[in-house]
Amino acid sequence: MNVAPKVVPVILAGGTGTRLWPLSRQSLPKQFISLVSHNTLYQDTLLRVAQGALFLPPVVVTGADFRFFARRQAAEIGITPTILLEPARRDSGPALLAAAAYVRDLHGPDTLMLALAADHVVTDTPAFLACVEQAAAAAAAGHVVTFGITPSAPSTAYGYIRAGAPLDGGVAARVERFIEKPDLEAAARYVADGYLWNSGNFLFPAGLMLAEGARLEPELTACAEASVAKARTDLGFLTLDAAAFGAARAISIDFAILEHTDTAAVVAGAFGWSDIGAWDAVHAVSAQDENGNVMQGAVALHDSRNSYVHSDGKLVAGIGLDGLSVIATDDAVLVMPSDRAQDVKGLVGALTASRRNEVNEHLKMHRPWGTYQTICRGERFHVKKIMVEPGGTLSLQKHHHRAEHWVVVRGTAEVTLGDKVFTVNENESTYLPCGSVHRLANPGRIPLELIEVQTGSYLGEDDIVRLEDVYSRQ
Amino acid sequence: MNVAPKVVPVILAGGTGTRLWPLSRQSLPKQFISLVSHNTLYQDTLLRVAQGALFLPPVVVTGADFRFFARRQAAEIGITPTILLEPARRDSGPALLAAAAYVRDLHGPDTLMLALAADHVVTDTPAFLACVEQAAAAAAAGHVVTFGITPSAPSTAYGYIRAGAPLDGGVAARVERFIEKPDLEAAARYVADGYLWNSGNFLFPAGLMLAEGARLEPELTACAEASVAKARTDLGFLTLDAAAFGAARAISIDFAILEHTDTAAVVAGAFGWSDIGAWDAVHAVSAQDENGNVMQGAVALHDSRNSYVHSDGKLVAGIGLDGLSVIATDDAVLVMPSDRAQDVKGLVGALTASRRNEVNEHLKMHRPWGTYQTICRGERFHVKKIMVEPGGTLSLQKHHHRAEHWVVVRGTAEVTLGDKVFTVNENESTYLPCGSVHRLANPGRIPLELIEVQTGSYLGEDDIVRLEDVYSRQ
Incomplete structure (x- = not known):
């Protein structure tokens, strides 16, 4: 040639x-x-x-x-x-x-x-x-x-x-x-x-x-x-x-x-x-053990065969499974005979109609600056794990209905609060009162991880006033 | 008579x-x-x-x-x-x-x-x-x-x-x-x-x-x-x-x-x-719908019958299930044909042998003073939700390897730190340095809820020195 x-x-x-x-x-x-x-x-x-x-x-x-x-x-x-x-x-x-x-x-x-x-x-x-x-x-x-x-x-x-x-x-x-x-x-x-x-x-x-x-x-x-x-x-x-x-x-x-x-x-x-168009196709292209099982993540199967079991975190245990698909994420589990894989589309349609949020979003959300993940939600509080990539900068923002506590567990945070800019190091925390103008950034070389505890009477994602955003978001 | x-x-x-x-x-x-x-x-x-x-x-x-x-x-x-x-x-x-x-x-x-x-x-x-x-x-x-x-x-x-x-x-x-x-x-x-x-x-x-x-x-x-x-x-x-x-x-x-x-x-x-000795017995004594299904918690079943599906929280969706049992908790999911219910004992034995903690403990742990629950665990941090019942008092304690941040999200905390005793109200936080002698109590009339962020190089439950305990624990 x-x-x-x-x-x-x-x-x-x-x-x-x-x-x-x-x-x-x-x-x-x-x-x-x-x-x-x-x-x-x-x-x-x-x-x-x-x-x-x-x-x-x-x-x-x-x-x-x-x-x-x-x-x-x-x-x-x-x-x-x-x-x-x-x-x-x-x-x-x-x-x-x-x-x-x-x-x-x-x-x-x-x-x-x-x-x-x-x-x-x-x-x-x-x-x-x-x-x-x-x-x-x-x-x-x-x-x-x-x-x-x-x-x-x-x-x-x-x-x-x-x-x-x-x-x-x-x-x-x-x-x-x-x-x-x-x-x-x-x-x-x-x-x-x-x-x-x-x-x-x-x-x-x-x-x-x-x-x-x-x-x-x-x-x-x-x-x-x-x-x-x-x-x-x-x-x-x-x-x-x-x-x-x-x-x-x-x-x-x-x-x-x-x-x-x-x-x-x-x-x-x-x-x-x-084109792995459905779960049975994922099973087919994945490496199977001698019983025809595919186990991804923390999975324990006993006396099972021809089954596809995927876990994103929690332990999934199966007994006597044959030709079954089990897919477990942080907030949803799907169980079906593998030959019903084409019916997932219909199920998702029905879940969408009943407004289940598990259909659209994962607990872990991706943003230009990194990720955040809800780890606990209560009546008047909400706990998130936030990761900001090196160089990442959240928008300059304020909230009408919630205050926020930030505890830095890894890396270094540069916090803007009103007209002050200061550094919060690992194992330090800061408090952002309701209505305060603030911004979070990671000036360091390693990912910044922090735990955010929001408190207030309304904790929806839409309570955010973005005053400036380096990613041109509204 | x-x-x-x-x-x-x-x-x-x-x-x-x-x-x-x-x-x-x-x-x-x-x-x-x-x-x-x-x-x-x-x-x-x-x-x-x-x-x-x-x-x-x-x-x-x-x-x-x-x-x-x-x-x-x-x-x-x-x-x-x-x-x-x-x-x-x-x-x-x-x-x-x-x-x-x-x-x-x-x-x-x-x-x-x-x-x-x-x-x-x-x-x-x-x-x-x-x-x-x-x-x-x-x-x-x-x-x-x-x-x-x-x-x-x-x-x-x-x-x-x-x-x-x-x-x-x-x-x-x-x-x-x-x-x-x-x-x-x-x-x-x-x-x-x-x-x-x-x-x-x-x-x-x-x-x-x-x-x-x-x-x-x-x-x-x-x-x-x-x-x-x-x-x-x-x-x-x-x-x-x-x-x-x-x-x-x-x-x-x-x-x-x-x-x-x-x-x-x-x-x-x-x-x-x-005596509901196994999951099939739980299915049998629970109220079944017209398809013989029992659905407890956030469960969506399509084209399914004779199945028992229990969820402690996350959404469990099933398609085409027949005679299946699915039990989902925060940290573990069990899937099996219902007629294999007696085999759970053997499965648990095997999981115990492989030292899976899901066998012994739930994420939510009960204590004399209330409960705590791990909500997020990282390499050098650990986030817990803690609930202290009215009148509940944790032991006077210290940790060698970890510092703790407490954010009160509901109720009122009475915090002992060294020789000081002070109150932390809703939406306030406090910091307990590594090695400090401290105690948490709920002096109020409603449950106290707080988010604890632990940071440190070793975060095992056994890093606790109990100096005094109203519940006579060692």
């Missing part, structure tokens, strides 16, 4: 998923949690395309809610991606076209772009990279290349691709047909006939995608182009223009371009891919 | 059980937890014999570890029992003989004593009380009367009783035979033949029990008698003499006396009795 052309990885990290509740939540979707390795899925995706000479620095596309996750989690693994922010959710079509315009403007129209979902698992990275090289050759020859997965079973959870004639001089083939998620009978037929799963990951020259977009979806593509042309940089993020991007209709890149372009090609791969 | 003789209820509350883990733990056994009603089983037992003119004030027999539960939980329902403390565990025989000696000394040998387990459920109290009246008549005529339960199924979890000839002028009958827990086939035969379950609750004249004891088990009975004769009162508890009581061998009252005395009689009853 010749020297491969350079590839810009574009990680699509704006999705939200409910099927992996209670771990995945609206405020912390699955790409940003650890499910099958120590890293998050997003981190593993970034690391997968950070190796070797093939790749240029990555671009991440996500929503404003997730921008600090995207930056912090990348920083944790030593990567500094460009982060494009979608001002609205419009499915993958507009996001991918906007990213293509950004890549073209930066590196030229012939630059290859590898569009990857941030929440997929790949267990065989060398096989994946070999596939990318094959796809790059086909893309450089003028194709929008999709990654087709050799099926391991007749799944009804994926779309299928029928490959046609091989392209000249490569392993890629023309796409003969895209097929929507089939029923089980049809799926079995497709598998027998050698069809491939459609993984929803693509490789193409940025200019070609935009040219095909302009031909097949001119309005959509114009919106995406304009959203990049008018994008503005803020706090190091590149925010796509809200008016232009918002004018695009929501559509997947498959429906908008892939299924209509006659440049579509497919490269078949078998690299341990899964 | 004639005027019934007076009856002293004696509640045996010294047992520990592991089959109801994770709710029942060594430090808080099942009689002291709420399982089927708002009250604890112990409270329900006390209330059952607090009605009507039949009963004299109750006596409770328990161990030193549980003495404050026994007193506090009785006080919560307005009852002030005499509490006898067993200095060692010796099964029910010595405890019951000692209680009989205490009752005889106080009220005379003809006084009837009703010995009840503190951890049984009775759903039909009027039927139970009617049975007690029948038993009292037979006991007054010179019998040790046991309560036989009309079986609802051929259970292998209970011993059986074969009733013989009816006694003169009553519904009680002589006991013809006691039978140990049988296998299923034998149990079915016993049920068909009209045998009764042995409930392990008894009614007898105190003097008669001691006379039978002196005849059948003279050494054991002498130890019990001596333990009462040399008992001492401390903090309002009557502690049986340790040397005398400790010299008694461990044996149940059934083996020691009931199965050998020719005064044994039985009264048959059907009053919704259960």
